[in-house]
Amino acid sequence: MSGKKSIPQRIGFRVFLVSFLFAILAATAVAAKEPASLPPDLDAALAKVLKAFEVPGVGLAVVKDGKVLVAKGYGVRKLGEPAAVDAQTLFAIASNTKVFTATALGLLVEEGKLEWDGPVIRYLPWFQLGDPYLTRELTVRDLLVHRSGLGLGAGDLLLWPPSTYGRTEIVKRLRFVPLATSFRSAYAYDNVLYIAAGEVIQAVSGRTWEDFLTERILKKVGMAGSTVRFADFSGAPNAAAAHAPIDGVVREVKPFESDNMNPAGGIASSAADMAKWALILLNEGRLGDGSRLFSERTARELMTIVTPMPIGAPPAELAALRRNFNGYALGLGVHDYRGRKIVTHTGGLSGYVSKVTLVPELGLGVVVLTNQESTEAFMAVTYHILDYYLAAPRTDWVAAYLAVRGRQRAQTAAVVDKAAASRDAASRPSLPLARYAGLYRDAWYGDIAIEEEGGKLVVRFAHTPGLVGDCEHWQYDTFVVRWRDRELRADAFLTFALNPDGTIDRAKMAPVSPDTDFSYDFQDLVLKPVRK
DSSP states (O other): OOOOOOHHHHHHHHHHHHHHHHHHHHHHHHHHHSOSSOOTTHHHHHHHHHHHTTOSEEEEEEEETTEEEEEEEEEBSSTTSOOBOOTTOBEEOGGGGHHHHHHHHHHHHHTTSOOTTSBHHHHOTTOOOSSHHHHHHOBTGGGGTTOSSBOTTTTGGGTSSOOSOOHHHHHHGGGGSOBOSOTTSSOOOOSHHHHHHHHHHHHHHSSOHHHHHIIIIIHHHTOTTOBSSHHHHHTOTTBOOOEEEETTEEEEOOOOOOGGGHHHHOOEEOHHHHHHHHHHHHTTTBOTTSOBSSOHHHHHHHTSOOEEOOOOOOOGGGGGGOOSOEEEOSSOEEEEETTEEEEEEEEEETTEEEEEEEEGGGTEEEEEEESSOOHHHHHHHHHHHHHHHTTOOOOOHHHHHHHHHHHHHHHHHHHHHHHHHTOOTTOOOSSOHHHHOEEEEETTTEEEEEEEETTEEEEEETTOTTOEEEEEEEETTEEEEEESSGGGOOOEEEEEEEOTTSOEEEEEEEESSTTSOTTOOGGGOOBEEOOO
């Protein structure tokens, strides 16, 4: 047989060779564009963020291609004290806990003890929601993806601020919480169904959510410094203190301290430990020794969109954040940024906000933990770092977020001022104050007492010790409840409706400010007088 190639063979070989060389050159070019180091101005950027947004301290982790590039602290753990934040300083990660709960369920699915699409009532026979069809059809997956039909933050007053209800009672009361939409028709973020997910974990595994998370996840990942109970976090020697702007001044505030929230937001962690967790997520469940925490299939489940989320137009200063797709997976959000798939979640509790961001195509993870309620701070840090690795045009994210924040504050002030301007300050209540006083009951929350004390009305939520407020007359039969704990930042309107005979038919509540945290779901309460 001749060793000479035919003309077609020679042409094919040349085409192959040229293609091969182009592939090598393209790969080299991509490698040259992908920085293997940290942004050179990282420390300066963090210092600028801390100053601009009045954040006492930040825990930062950046991982890339299976390695921890940085896990360190910036600033101080507590205003007025010199103790610095370091890689092991604990922060409440709040709703960044949700993917841990989803992972725990995934482990039980792998063991054959659960099915993602198995009905919740198979595992919790007593579980009920406000509609029989919904109760029958709601699945384990549905617990995690914010499409149940419950409204934004619905039922959160059962656990936020800390209540006397236990987790099982909170879940049992969901049958009385009103539905806002039909089943699986709309996205609305909730926490209470993650509490139900924690109950499922306990029912199926025989261990509490806290014990299961500690043994099956945290210990295996090597997150030895992290905690799953608020009591353990608040007592830790290297814990960051909580801070928030109160009446325009950033100061230390009381942290959230109720284990009711744990399956939805109870983990406290550090930059060092969260770096380990980010590596596991990016490596599809593989541990450092090559073994697996969870399977590749579970990894796909965690990061696959289930519930589409609305896509709005960002402010002009944030035009680069415009999205082409946006959705919620299992304890994680998924969207695009500058042509890349982003897997992310944020967290927020009293005095702490955080953000975890993964770019699977780049093997990149960014974790920002803070001890002040400035979402602008963690966004500015995150996008500064992402832009470096994406070789994106330089953006002054601090200036952009300062501008957006200033405009939002002005808009909030305008809403409040408009309400005050339209108020009929000369009006008087229809009844003597004593006639409004009495015991009221809401079907899902329970009892709320309205009492006359010293010539004014006082509101007390029976199961929430922190919700005690003094009523100021607003207009007609509407009062403003000023909570005595001013750190709540959640003053609410209280409006009474009268029967024809002048007795109270019901009372409704609504937040005064549009900036009130959505977990104060006062608007869902229907307070009916308890007749003696």
